[in-house]
Amino acid sequence: MQRYDWLKKIQRLDPETEFTEIYRISSWYEFPWDYTQSLSFALYRTYAVPSIGRLLAGTGEFTRRTQKRYDDTVLILEAVIEHGFDSSQGREAIRRMNGMHRRYDISDADYRYVLSTFVVTPKRWMDDYGWRRLSPHEIRASVNYYRELGRHMGLVDLPETYEEFERLLDDYEREHFAFDEGGRAVSDSTLGLMASWYPAPLRSSMRLSSLCLLDAPLREAFGYPAPSAPLRSAVRAGMRLRGRFVRLLPPRRRPHLGRDSRQVRSYPGYPYGYRISELGTFEDTPAPGGCPFPHAAADGKGASPTGRHALRHPDARPPGRHPVRRAERRDQAVLPIRDSRIAILDKWIMSSIPMSSPPEASPSLWSGQPSDWAWTSRWCRTIRTRRRPSPPLPPGGSRSWSTSRTAGASSASTAGAGAWR
Structure with a gap:
């Protein structure tokens, strides 16, 4: 497989109808690390709008449980990319996202602005630090993908082209960027989270490097002092150098999903994993409004169908230190x-x-x-x-691996799952 084979495949697809597949290839195979970073910075930009930053600070979720909120966002958005808008898992993820958002008084203008950051910020990131620029097919596919996501969120009057999304973002930030104590608190927590992903001796340096990647209006809206010009130049030069190095690497043959990243830590995945319907925040009483997108009724247990998420079996025991019989999770991915x-x-x-x-x-x-x-x-x-300690051998017995350890069988002949015989 050659370095530009994925790009050639993208160019054979139609960005008007196959935008999800194009976006999937770009974010999982061509630019997995770059998309993770750029989308993180896209969401980070929204904190500088006082109406958004103040709301997030008021919930306390982005300051007290920053890691879990990051993980929930990654996993919910990834479920839509992986399974598509028409799949049961994709609809479940959108219901979960809408259910959280509709509990708060959020204007459509703020929704549209947040959506524009997901379109514009990755493109600008690739222009500056990617191993190549996004192709016109990828840009158009990104526009169509987030327009479709916005439609499922019940939004109207969405921009139709990348240029319109870019104009919306620049105008909205020019008008609304301002300092707010709530936005600054959420920003500090997010920078602390990003730094926590690195070894302790490097955390202060990584936090300072993140500040070097912020543009002046964003940094000033949060009230951060400007790093020195030589330091900003060195950090950005290092990012560009990384992009040139990645260009020399062979193409990725396996997708790199967000849940595979070591940055996602709230859901270890084995043996329990997570349910899409259990991600995010919940309230004791139903919120007014609810999901604006029509969907089929959920099943009696509210569980989304089992996929590659390692969804927990409804009858499985809750996580803990006790051993879990493999027979209880034999049907899980x-x-x-x-x-x-x-x-x-x-x-x-x-x-x-x-x-x-x-x-x-x-x-x-x-x-x-x-x-x-x-x-x-x-x-x-x-x-x-x-x-586990090995049980005593029966008279004349010998030790050998049993396939029931893998298949999760619990028959009497093998003395339970994972038994020696």
Whole structure:
């Protein structure tokens, strides 16, 4: 596979009808790190609008539980990208997002501005720091994708072109950017969160580097002092140098999703994972308004269909330190493994441990999805996270691995899931 093969595929797609697929390729294969950073800065910009920053500070969610709010945002938006607007998971994510937003008095103008930051900020980021610029197909697909998202949010009078989105953003910031104590508090918490992703000795430097990437109007709206000109130049030169280095790398063959990132920490994914319907914030009483987008009624348990999210089984036990029988989660998918060392262990297990049945014997684990290797990830996760003492051997018995450890069977012949025989 050549460096520009993904771009060639994008150019063969129609940005008017296949915008979700184009956006998926751009954000998961071509620019996974850049999209994560640029969308983080896009959301960060909105805090400088007093009506938005004051509201977020008032909820306390972005100051007291900043990491979880970041994770919820990533996972909800990613579910729509991954499964599409017409899927059950995508509709569930949009219902969850609308359900949170409709509890507050947010103007349509603020909604449209937030949407414009998601269109404009990534494009400007790629122009400055990406390993290549976004193609016209990618820009148009981004516009259509967020127009569709806005329609599902019940918004009207949305810009139709990138230039209109850019004009909306610049005019709105010029008119509304101003200092507010609430916006500054949310900004401080967000910068602290970004710095916490790095080793302790580097955190102050990373926070200062983040300030160097802010444009002057945004920095002044938060009341931060301007870093020195040489430091700003050095940080931005380093970002451009990174982009040139990435250009020399081979193309990505596997998607890099937000939930695979080490920055998402609130939902470890194994063995429980998360439900889309349980992400975000909730209130004891229903909020007025509700979701403006018509949708089918949820099932009796309110659970979204199981996908690659490792959704928790309704009958599974709550997270805790107690052991969980594999028979209770035999029908769950497993989140992709984050650690490459565990992926190496995957291959070693498959090649060196004798098994009495092929993967086809466990259809619930070998699903033919992009994460086919989830079948062996249960071995690796168990070896890494839980070491159980071996039971005493029966008279004349010997130790050997049982495939029931993987398949999650709990029959009497194997003495329960994960048994030695």
